[in-house]
Amino acid sequence: MKNTFGSSVAVTIFGESHGEAVGVVIDGLAPGLTVNDEFIRSQLDKRRPAGAISTSRREADKYSIVSGVYNGLTTGTPICILIPNENKHSGDYDELRRTPRPSHADWTAECKYHGYQDYRGGGHFSGRITAALVAAGSIAIDALRTKNILIGTHIARLANIQDRTFCDYNEDIVQLNNMNFAVLDETAAAKMHTAAEKAAADGDSVGGVLETAVLGVPSGVGEPWFDTMESALSHILFSVPAVKGVEFGGGFDMCSRRGSEVNDSFCIDGDKIATKTNFSGGINGGITNGMPIIFRCAVKPTPSIYKEQDSVDILTKECKKLTINGRHDPAIIHRARVVIDSVTALAICDMLSLRFGTDWIKE
Amino acid sequence: MKNTFGSSVAVTIFGESHGEAVGVVIDGLAPGLTVNDEFIRSQLDKRRPAGAISTSRREADKYSIVSGVYNGLTTGTPICILIPNENKHSGDYDELRRTPRPSHADWTAECKYHGYQDYRGGGHFSGRITAALVAAGSIAIDALRTKNILIGTHIARLANIQDRTFCDYNEDIVQLNNMNFAVLDETAAAKMHTAAEKAAADGDSVGGVLETAVLGVPSGVGEPWFDTMESALSHILFSVPAVKGVEFGGGFDMCSRRGSEVNDSFCIDGDKIATKTNFSGGINGGITNGMPIIFRCAVKPTPSIYKEQDSVDILTKECKKLTINGRHDPAIIHRARVVIDSVTALAICDMLSLRFGTDWIKE
Amino acid sequence: MKNTFGSSVAVTIFGESHGEAVGVVIDGLAPGLTVNDEFIRSQLDKRRPAGAISTSRREADKYSIVSGVYNGLTTGTPICILIPNENKHSGDYDELRRTPRPSHADWTAECKYHGYQDYRGGGHFSGRITAALVAAGSIAIDALRTKNILIGTHIARLANIQDRTFCDYNEDIVQLNNMNFAVLDETAAAKMHTAAEKAAADGDSVGGVLETAVLGVPSGVGEPWFDTMESALSHILFSVPAVKGVEFGGGFDMCSRRGSEVNDSFCIDGDKIATKTNFSGGINGGITNGMPIIFRCAVKPTPSIYKEQDSVDILTKECKKLTINGRHDPAIIHRARVVIDSVTALAICDMLSLRFGTDWIKE
């Protein structure tokens, strides 16, 4: 299905960095959901570059809702959201056409589209497309909230600076969702900024790890094979640019431990069956168990750096030095955070809708 | 699509551990592919338990091809493969019905299927179902080989014992595919066995990490958003039981490094554009770049351990001690290896078929 | 998705006429549904050839349920049903390999599968595969019945003999479901038999029209574009061999009339909004309106006739006379009836499951 994700709630994405607009169609959301413009606006603002460690390309990200919303409520029919491109410097990219940037999609786009791709500013591969995902995701996040399903993501690591992990999920998520630079331990924030600025000063970039918690997803959602909850989430998470790893619960670390250390013993919590630990990340056998869904995404260092790099001329097939101009972020992880929240919300909406029907949110 | 994966080459899985049989339908493989019974047999043998660190449930895994193969060649129509269940000890599982095993799918199956699931031996969640995946995957692996696409997986870590990483991909893969316990550094094998046996002696279990290389996939395969190559692979990898993490190329480790350290500089290799390093794991912007596809799967410690654990009675909602009887593996990672190869081959066949058409393999 | 239909309730079909078995996997039926062996048996019997106007190939159609049913109830996991092939006369088909039968799939199979298809008895194209659909459909029909959703199909026309149309839907459907040769006007049955026998005596065959009513489908099911209820039904109906036309409600005839004659005026029926007429066939704008869903399928005359026909040798590309031996039906419409009921039930289950969730039938 290419640029579409989901079957009961489906998202289709389109647009190029320097074209008319980027946009998204979300199909399958229940009718009657409130579309909160202020919230969409605030989510887009979290994605927008700001401060010293972001690109100097700054756009208002004005969006318009073209369809699917009437009197401020979803109609149940497809919602199309457009975000026009405003601040385009196409001149910056001309050299890149023949000289692909290392670890970017320039070369693979050439392989797939044979030179017909709109290469300006990364075209359809640009992180800018994620603005459309954030707009769509905002509606999904808001909708989930009406069923007490909450999503929060923090920068668990930037470069080699660690944040603390979740402690009180509800409080932590509320805190995170009010922050532009989302960390649980605010003393980590300053160190992270310093690390990113230092990299920027060197013409370099940093990556990190995002950790996400999803609260309130009922048990029994997901399929035993192929369409496991982990499969659905990782499918959409790996389409967020720069994500190169996804792990649930105890993840890679738990693999050097023993079963007795990482098995989640059951207990009774009020009248509910729960587990004492959550190394399973809320999912067993592909199906939610009612505990928080926990996962981490590895976000690679931004590949656009100012340092000189080795590239090639794709026509003459000769080696060539490359120095990237244009405007680039030394770190994108703090901006990627809200993208992760957004795609998570979209995938969870799809899975819940498949399980409980298209009107599940109203019942 | 639940228990089905893929759109151009689609795999559907069925069966329960203690039912008549487990099985699989593969639809969309090109007509005229050789079905090599000896190879299927040898792949199934690699998955079968053997030695001290595997369950004592031993079955011949006799399979029968019900459809889609005529005169030893694929017909192009759906191939159904059945693997009858022979060695069933249903009595072992009766207690588990009301007392779910920690970190197993017992409880989530109850949540999803409301008690109607066939709970014997894990039912549809049993690792036994992977035998069907291996049979199907064998045909796919063999088919890919005719186009010089090679897949190899090794136990990169078991408990805390590390194997060396890939060095000469071609040689390494040939070596791995001839081994039952797939490691690149054979001295690691003995240590891994010791670690697993020690855990077994303690009534405990171990996990680890599998690393996979796929050679020969042409560049330009995958989609920029949602159906990225990483998305397709992780989708099917996360449906392999016990996989709790997937990372490509430099993965999580690369996230604490700088862009200049992990960007893959371009170079010219003969008449081809290649990269000097492969932190991207062969994929940029969701699309293959022609370099080896590299990923690692976190395999959690087998949850079935003999140590006493805390569970609950799901009816009375009281705490209850649980001691698991039956036959269980202290380690499954060495058996999971061939499952990872199999699902990888199935996903790659699907992606290639979508890109190049249903007869791509013949051209 | 090729040999798979449906997304929430998905059906995958496999098998060849002269292979080991034909079969089907149904995935997504709710757990806890009764699997009524007697009913499956009786449905398969309705599809089996019988009497003078059917092929002399007669098989018991013994089926076995390989997975997904435990203690006589669905588990919620994929149900695989196998129907072994018993009475095979492969010798009959050898000549057909190079000399395709007119209006059969022999030639198109060659085009698609390049000679690798199992050509014996039509292979994967054989009407015999529909036995698997009937077995799967029986479970769906039974399940729908628990929600008072009833399906009935009659032979509205055979050759040029007309049956009367539906009068009292409930009574008519009960009557039809007890008949092997399903007509509403029993005097038509004799005439139809005569017409078919006459054709048989001439070495020829007849076709006809099947008309189906589905009662009890709630309003609000279906999508406005692409996945309309008509689209979903026609998609699966056109995969039943010999179906060359599908029309809903007033269908083709209504197109020469005026809007005022065929618009369905609204009325109040008890406390429900209904329509006085049903030219819409229960569907407006792709969505069910709560009235009976009515459609008709054109079933072409069986292409296997004994009369000499013009064919070609596909290798030498010379004209060639063809006389078909083997065992063939002069009419299949009376047997196709139960196939139509079956695929209708499967499509309706899928649409209801998408709308109301995977457990809709239990609520």
Added chain:
Amino acid sequence: MKNTFGSSVAVTIFGESHGEAVGVVIDGLAPGLTVNDEFIRSQLDKRRPAGAISTSRREADKYSIVSGVYNGLTTGTPICILIPNENKHSGDYDELRRTPRPSHADWTAECKYHGYQDYRGGGHFSGRITAALVAAGSIAIDALRTKNILIGTHIARLANIQDRTFCDYNEDIVQLNNMNFAVLDETAAAKMHTAAEKAAADGDSVGGVLETAVLGVPSGVGEPWFDTMESALSHILFSVPAVKGVEFGGGFDMCSRRGSEVNDSFCIDGDKIATKTNFSGGINGGITNGMPIIFRCAVKPTPSIYKEQDSVDILTKECKKLTINGRHDPAIIHRARVVIDSVTALAICDMLSLRFGTDWIKE
């Protein structure tokens, strides 16, 4: 997938009659295809109302291509096309909110969307949405033409006036594609206009039958079960508003004839295997045979008529007389023609792309 059709070439539709715009996203078209603005414009003009037998709502149907086209060529990434709504008279529709129009989607929209639908002008159900389909289809039609695949549709019947059928396919299609009112026998056109005008004078409407020929589709495309060529086409055809029947080749009429009369004998045409007749409509066993694909769509009389009709008040559940104001077409079949061409082209592109890969058109 709701408002999306296709898997290799996918179309997603959005918009409401009186919202900002209607639009479409087409994903999966090969890169490098010419986007011919003049042709898109001319196709949109064929759909636009004109003359006495069309609604007086007239809009320029200005479209803008938001993404996926660069330097006049497709980039290979999703193409979004927007058509703003200009000439809106929302006041006309207020009464209809509580008083559904017979045989319209007003009532089923209410059932599905619980009153949240944008009911103005039919909202998402409006025929206006088909303008977006026509824009998307134009690119597909043009692309197919580069491979000598031609599509032509004529009004085979309007009310009870018949057009002649296809004679010389190539000539006929060229003629049709230059006409706004597409008939093969131009003397029929005048009679059809008279019939429609007479109905209009009576405050009534007419329907008819469209017949389509597709030339040049290679043999071997389509699947034996479920994704047959007939299934794919009927799926999308039945989402065109007012289509209530679809038949291929000999269709319903052939069902009262004998096999010997309607079997398509083979012959040799040059160096190709062909058939003497084409009752199969170019498809056997769900797979194309290389002959022209022929089908007919039943288009019901436009349900919006000026005559007083019986409706109900959906709140009070009382009977109510309804007189529709606003601007409506007494016939839409002549405008639907280009919609049928468009969706046919989109479905054929999807099927060819699945069969031959995403770049098939370049090879």
